[in-house]
Amino acid sequence: MSDLLEVRDLLVRRDGRPVLEIERLTVAPGEVLAVIGPNGAGKSTLLLALARLIEPARGKIRFAGQPLTGRDDLAYRRAIALVLQEPLLLQASVFDNVAAGLRFRRMRGAEVDRRVETWLARLGIAHLRDRPAGRLSGGEARRVSLARAFAIQPRLLLLDEPFGALDPPTRAALLDDLQALLAETGQTTVLVTHDLDEALRLGDRVAVLLAGRLRQCGRPEEVFAAPADAEVASFVGMETILSGRVLSCEEGRTIVEVSGHRLEAVGAVAPGQAVLFCLRPEDVTLWPRDGMPVSSARNRLAGRITALAPHGALVRVALDCGFPLLALVTRASAQELGLAPGMEVLASFKASAVHLIPHR
């Protein structure tokens, strides 16, 4: 299927200085593209450029196969919907806020009512219908902002950090609901976030934007397990990210199958659920093959050292345990253990050190 959106050779300057340079970026119909990057990477600028709300110094944007020109900006903006970081609701009722985009499109009253009621219900805020926007909590305002965009039933939805500044429970609930909505509707979406969890959970593909440049774009597990470069790896942080499936979950203990190994994690994830098994190298401890003492670590694996590299005061050890595993150990430990490439060792890590991310 041809791409719904295609960006080529995009350059955005601010005060004469280039702040965003994208050679090529595409979004397929029905796809959720998560654009991740640290603050100041140019993520919001990219979203505004995609919404044609800032004029690039050069570059082409094709939408549904047609190149966009300044003349069709309004028609294009009426085919899309933008949700900015702040909810930015109007001083009106929740109903009127959700209806705003529809009224801009001169939609008839009955259809406006139907759409608004539908999306208020789907976002779980039907009871807030007549409440003034000024009297909403942060989480409620975000839901209204999302309902306002979804009600338009846009061909392309642009979301800029839709969960920013929410408390963890509110954020988690909204993240669950948005994930379900995106899956149900097949809404083509570009999501901008600095949060890796959001990108992993919502994105069909992840694009890593660093210092205004697109550094890597691909399926989330590809991007997170095999960062294209050191900066991406540094941004992604979790250097061991493995696909797994939950075998069982009892009393907070979750057994995950990763490449034929049964590994234990802490958390409540339904059996059968596909997960990303994430581990930071500093949480992995290495032992001699025949000398592992009694330990509280629930996960123990035999592996062969494939590489050693100094990492500041530590040593980075790459292992083959049937899957790639990275460990960081002190130089003293590396010397004491006599670590060397090809050496067989035992690796252990606590169940609580594992981060499981449910994945579609």
Next chain:
Amino acid sequence: MNLIWQGIQNAIWLLTGGDAEVWQITLLSLRVSGLATAISLLIGLPLGSTFALGRFPGRSFFLSLINTGMALPPVVVGLVVSILLWRSGPLGGLRLIYTPAAIVIAQTVIAAPVVTGLTAAALQQLDPRLRLQLLGLGASRLQMVLALWREARLPLLAALMAGFGSVISEVGASMMVGGNIRFQTRVLTTAIVLETGKGDFARAIALGVLLLALTYLVNLTLTWIQQRGARR
């Protein structure tokens, strides 16, 4: 005190007794200042919006001019409009000097910068990202501006009240360009000046009370509309 009490009694008598001249003066004041405020709104809303939302060279300079215009002395306005409308002046052919139209022109010159400056301030205090959000929801430029006016409706109504207040209470310009001609260009403020000059304090106080009551009623209505909007 006796003088003031007499004046209030006289005011009640004038209002309830149906003094035709007082009602004619009051209605003319309301008509002239209301029209000047309405024209100022027609000029000030789009102009203030342009200054607040537009990005063009000299914008700050024009805004500073408008802000200076908010403090224009009415007598200076009266002088300039008189010169323009004077029979031998550049617009003398229009024969507007000493007509209600001349007062409307002078009062518009006084009120328009007030409405323009306060409109610009009202829109500038809105979150600038709101414009992007409205456009991102499919608003045309006009729909965006209308939505912003709606968002700023409270300070915009305050701008309207300030504009009306600046002209209903001014006397210098109305006197100079209107001439305070009985049954033609006499408005409440010029009538008060005249009655005070004649020493008829009771009638002057009565007219003053009437002016205050009129201003209060107009502002009461606008405030009611404003606060009704604030509760929504």
